[in-house]
Amino acid sequence: MRIAVCDDDRQEQEKFIEALHEWDPTRSPECFSDGDSLLKAARESPPFSIAFLDIYMPKENGVDIAVELRKISPETGIVFVTTSEEYAVDAFALNALHYLVKPVTANGIRDAFARLTKQQGRDRPTILITVKRGSRSIYLEEILSLQSADHRTEISLSDGELLSVWMPLGELEQQLDDRFLKIQRGMIVNMAYIDRMEPDGCTLRNGIHVLFSRKGRAAIRSAYDDYAFAHLSRRHSLRGGKR
Structure with a gap:
């Protein structure tokens, strides 16, 4: 995830980084003192996930920078930061994620990222997990399985990564x-990653074989059959629509 901070005052940049690290010390923003350098970096790949823009700078207006950033990277979430609420109407006319008044706090940053997660989830649903002292969003489509382990939950991702989080399975x-x-x-398994169904269990795409609950075998197989049929029907429908 790329995070941009645009503020011509270096001390303000440092205060922002301090607040960001208070919320999540694993995140590192890219700081810019003017709009041109930010927009140049925005043309690189991957795009910024979120950009915190100071609205009022001596030679520039953060709202104008946001307009240009929208043209380059419409998917970037924009958060305006300022000492005044004077430009609030203009800010939200651009569908900004949030509007923070200085001094920026860890809670304000947390709220901005929560809004980003909610916005992204409209198209690609995510799950929010707690990692160390911060949080992380994971697309549901990337989760292969979740399993209780003592007081933790182990989350297996489709790329082979295994996450161990201090959150109960029921909450997730x-x-x-x-x-x-x-x-x-x-x-719990993601049915999209079931490679083979068997009478007493299933094999996931990562090669792990999992046994079904003995009492729930019939219900489990029925639920999977319904899922498989629904997705098969959807694929046929999509193919028909392309003819």
């Missing part, structure tokens, strides 16, 4: 959608 389950299926106590 509330953020999942209908592509996820509980196949035994303390174990």
Whole structure:
């Protein structure tokens, strides 16, 4: 995730970084003192996920910078930062994520990232997990399985990464959608990653074989059949629409 901060005052940049690290010390922003350097960096790949723009700078207006940034990277979430609420109407006319009044706080930054997660989730649903002293958003489509482990939950991702978070499985389950299926106590899998179904269990794409809960086998297989049929029908529908 690329984070941009544009403020002509170096001390203000440092205060922002301090507040950001108070919320999540793992995040490192790219700081710019003028709009031109920010826009130049915005043309690089990947695009900025979020940009914090000082609205009033001696030679520039953050709203004008935001207009140009929108043209380069419409997916970038914009947060305006200022000492005054004078430009609030202009800011939200650009569909800004948030409007922060200095001094920026860790809570304000946390709120901005929460709004970013909500905005992104409209197209690609995400799950928000707690890592160390901060948080991280993961696309549901990237999760292969979730499993309870003592007081933690281990999350296996499709790229092979394994995350161990201090969050109960039940809390995470509330953020999942209908592509996820509980196949035994303390174990939830993403049905999109089931490679092979068997009478007493299934094999995931990472090669792991998981047994079903004995009492729930019939219900589990029925839920998977419904899921598979729905997605097969959807694929046929999409193919038909392309003819």
